[in-house]
Amino acid sequence: MAPDGSFPVFWESAYGSNVWDVDGNRYIDFTAAFGVAACGHRHPALVEAACHQIHSLLHGMGDVHPSRAKVDLLDALTAVVPRPLGHAILGQNGSDAVEAALKAAYLHTKRSGIIAFVGGYHGLSGFALGCTSAGKFREPFSPYLTDNVTFLSFPRRTCARDNHDEMSLNRALSAVRQRLSDKYLPPVGAILVEPIQARGGIVVPPDGFLRGLRELCDGVRTVLICDEIFTGFGRTGEWFACQHEGVIPDLMAVGKALTGGFPLSATLMTPEVAASWPKSPGEAIHTSTFLGHPVACAVGASSIKLMQTLAIPLRAARGGDRLMQRLRRAFSGSPAVNEVRGRGMLVGVTMTNGRYGEPPFQVVNRTVTAAMRRGLLILPCGANGDTVSITPPITTSEAQLDHGVEILADAIAEAVT
Ligand SMILES: Cc1ncc(COP(=O)(O)O)c(C=O)c1O
Known part of the structure; x- marks a missing residue:
């Protein structure tokens, strides 16, 4: 990771749902590297x-x-x-x-x-x-x-x-x-x-x-x-x-x-x-x-x-239900989050304006960086960049999914304060 914790992360290796950077930091990958690593990295x-x-x-x-x-x-x-x-x-x-x-x-x-x-x-x-x-x-x-x-x-x-x-x-x-x-x-x-x-x-x-x-x-x-x-x-x-x-x-x-x-x-x-x-x-x-x-x-x-x-479609349906449930629970009533939506393990979390009226894309970008510093890789998406895209490897364990959601909640809390 860059010394100030900013973009980008220089990848050294990846396995399963984890990525390691050149400094030895480990990340949970909630991107599957643009949706590619469905069965996990380097299977x-x-x-x-x-x-x-x-x-x-x-x-x-x-x-x-x-x-x-x-x-x-x-x-x-x-x-x-x-x-x-x-x-x-x-x-x-x-x-x-x-x-x-x-x-x-x-x-x-x-x-x-x-x-x-x-x-x-x-x-x-x-x-x-x-x-x-x-x-x-x-x-x-x-x-x-x-x-x-x-x-x-x-x-x-x-x-x-x-x-x-x-x-x-x-x-x-x-x-x-x-x-x-x-x-x-x-x-x-x-x-x-x-x-x-x-x-x-x-x-x-x-x-x-x-x-x-x-x-x-x-x-x-x-x-x-x-x-x-x-x-x-x-x-x-x-x-x-x-x-x-x-x-x-x-x-x-x-x-x-x-x-x-x-x-x-x-x-x-x-x-x-x-x-x-x-x-x-x-x-x-x-x-x-x-x-x-x-x-x-x-x-x-x-x-x-x-x-x-690996019955990937079935796993995506089950993992997606869990992910959606955890995300909805984490953000229900949150003024920072507009909507959690998606199907299977293709999920988006749409953000609202920031506390000082910043547009949602700025809050999303701050969330992405805050998550990265905490060990979670996510990406922005949406026409106005107002959505966090969550597309983990479909083989990601329940424990890792839950941990990723916790990190995301902390990152959003940091991004809006
Ligand atoms: C739905 C869809 N179509 C096409 C593309 C383009 O694929 P590529 O970047 O491999 O050219 C993408 C890439 O994200 C995509 O999501």
Whole structure:
């Protein structure tokens, strides 16, 4: 840690739900390093898969001559993704997966309009940035961004007992319907949505939102793309968050926890969408040098099997209930905390203004630093940075979850005084 306890922490090593810095300080990791380390950091099964692969094939030619590791990964993936999403394009990170999904959607529909949502985060490369709503990411590059994207409001579930959720759901779906039938804008080929907005502030929509989008897409042959890069592989209590509503998208982007620590992502699609890609005339129209990297694929295949063995979705559902209960108990009646919300082990704590009227993002930033000094790693999120994001490794023990919540409560108490 820097001598004054300020950002950043220089990481030396990590194991399970703990991180050690170069000065030997230990932290509980409530970030899972951006949601990647679902089974904990440096799980022995993943380290072994990487070492084993490195000794036989370090680099290959993924899109021309597939490696055994790539085939194993695709077999493992198809065993857990909902049918019929049986075709995949691999990438190195989440943005790659979103780019490939948007390209596939265009090839399939030949319509260039896209619906995305305010607060949505889909990555920062070209097409993906075009669908990410936050101005701070977009404005410096605005001349390069497509104007084919319409951003509509993302409805949010509330704790209120009135019919607010139903109204917000109906309003959101009716805006989508209106855009789909708009004759003056480019026809919509794709709706791109996070089933739960993660970096946008852990925003859970009312039940029925995803189902409503699915029905609207079906009526007009627009494709539904679910960005499950943060929510995928069990974090919300199902393998994929779209399964909470029994919805199967036409395309699904996954990354992060796919390998638990190696850069790899995938765009899954139905056979109909996959068939829209033209046959390669010799050089593929969508590829990259490291596509299907053998070490990443070996770790990915091993990680999926590990998540199945550890029943990660079930653990996330149970751990998430405990986490939510502890957080709600710790902050009930607290003037500093506006709301605790989320699903499974994807949880947000939204802050109010500070004691002297400082905006919530300042209180959140002070909380993050105060928590770090006490041995807890957390991150800010939300369009205005007003939310503390809590996404621990899903294997975090109950004792560590409880201890982390205690540290967070102390950090918030310090941040508001
Ligand atoms: C929902 C979602 N989509 C896309 C991305 C982009 O992924 P990457 O940073 O790996 O490009 C992220 C990253 O946080 C994300 O949360």
